[in-house]
Amino acid sequence: MPGSFAAAGRRAELVAWYRGHGRDLPWRRRTDAYAVLVSEFMCQQTTVAAVIPYFERWMAAFPTVRALAEADEESVLGLWQGLGYYSRARNLHRAARAVVERHGGEVPDDWDALRALPGVGEYTAGAVVAFAFDRPAPVVDANVARVLARWMDLREPVDSTAGRVALREAARALQPEGAGAREINSAVMELGALVCKPRAPLCLACPVRGGCRATEPELLPVKRPRAAVTEVTERRAFVVDTAGLHLLRSTGRWRGMWILPETAAGGEIAHVERYPITRYRVRMEVVRQSPAEWSGLRAFGWDEVPSIPIPSPHRRAIEALVAKGRAVHREGHDEV
Ligand code: SF4
Known part of the structure; x- marks a missing residue:
């Protein structure tokens, strides 16, 4: 050199x-x-x-x-x-x-x-x-x-x-x-x-x-051209009842963590979260669903949620939906 x-x-x-x-x-x-x-x-x-x-x-x-x-x-x-x-x-x-x-x-x-x-x-x-x-x-x-x-x-x-x-x-x-x-x-x-x-x-x-x-x-430094970013959309369910928040244990990208389960359900989008992962930019649409529509989820009391491992995009979506629910509740409507 x-x-x-x-x-x-x-x-x-x-x-x-x-x-x-x-x-x-x-x-x-x-x-x-x-x-x-x-x-x-x-x-x-x-x-x-x-x-x-x-x-x-x-x-x-x-x-x-x-x-x-x-x-x-x-x-x-x-x-x-x-x-x-x-x-x-x-x-x-x-x-x-x-x-x-x-x-x-x-x-x-x-x-x-x-x-x-x-x-x-x-x-x-x-x-x-x-x-x-x-x-x-x-x-x-x-x-x-x-x-x-x-x-x-x-x-x-x-x-x-x-x-x-x-x-x-x-x-x-x-x-x-x-x-x-x-x-x-x-x-x-x-x-x-x-x-x-x-x-x-x-x-x-x-x-x-x-x-x-x-x-x-x-x-400098010179780098090789980057792969183009691909936009993808995924839909996830926000499942809540009196027992708390129902989450799925991930076996994929976030193996071992607790996530909002993926769903094919239609319905009104309650929240959109965007996040990058490798060469993808993900638009995560979250819809509300009832626990009756699901099996294989685990319910967590709201006091447990802060301490369980939840990936950041999912945690941000949860916090946004909880905040929206509180705002609606203050206006005299249903809670989340
Ligand atoms: S090593 Fe970096 S900061 Fe130092 S003279 Fe060279 S280019 Fe400038």
Whole structure:
């Protein structure tokens, strides 16, 4: 790689900048591998600001890998609710069980053993090796990819095979011999978050600008064209009686969580909720139905609803319908 951070002698400048400017994130205060593993699962596709309260609640509820391994799925999903992408929670739960079964409850320090855990990809394995064990490992998340692509003026799409290889090699060249991987990887990541931002990078304040090859950094990184978004409509039932809210246990996308059941019924649409999922934009139409029209649902009292795992789009629809019901009730009509 032309002009790597290490070869250009930039590593020390970058680390010095990080020591002065890096944010005090809760998982950076901890170097136990389980906490690192949890934070890395949570930070996938989610902002740091959104993750912080979830991380703290999670570590209070499941302070060790064994505590998580022994937890039931419902309480795991319940603590995750609102973070989205629930497969991460299920995989983290399975990974904790695998750590107990295969490694006696100690998160392994070996890249291959980490990679073999459920839901642990190259990025997460590298992050645990570097951040928990302070050993060299390439750690390429979106922030790091952006910094390195700009630094190298990489014109290959960063999500292509050639682009990934180039980034991994650049990240590998960044690693110090022996200790120090924790700090240098954190520093590049933080540079991407605070200085080398997606739009309007703060190049004048950048500690490594002297070696950066980007002439038009805002045009980098290049990515492959995205698949077109497809609109889909689904119809779901809001089933309520004096016993409370009747929900279905999902066996599909939200496996293990409680959802409004899908229905083919016509009738008046009581609420519309829109949400994105992968390359789809979903219009969820909700109609009211009677429990008599259903079997296989479970009734939850309204005091139970806040603590059971319900995916965010369904919870928002429920809350909107409850609020509408209260408004109607205040006007002297029927309650929900
Ligand atoms: S000089 Fe600008 S583009 Fe280059 S690494 Fe620094 S912030 Fe990013």
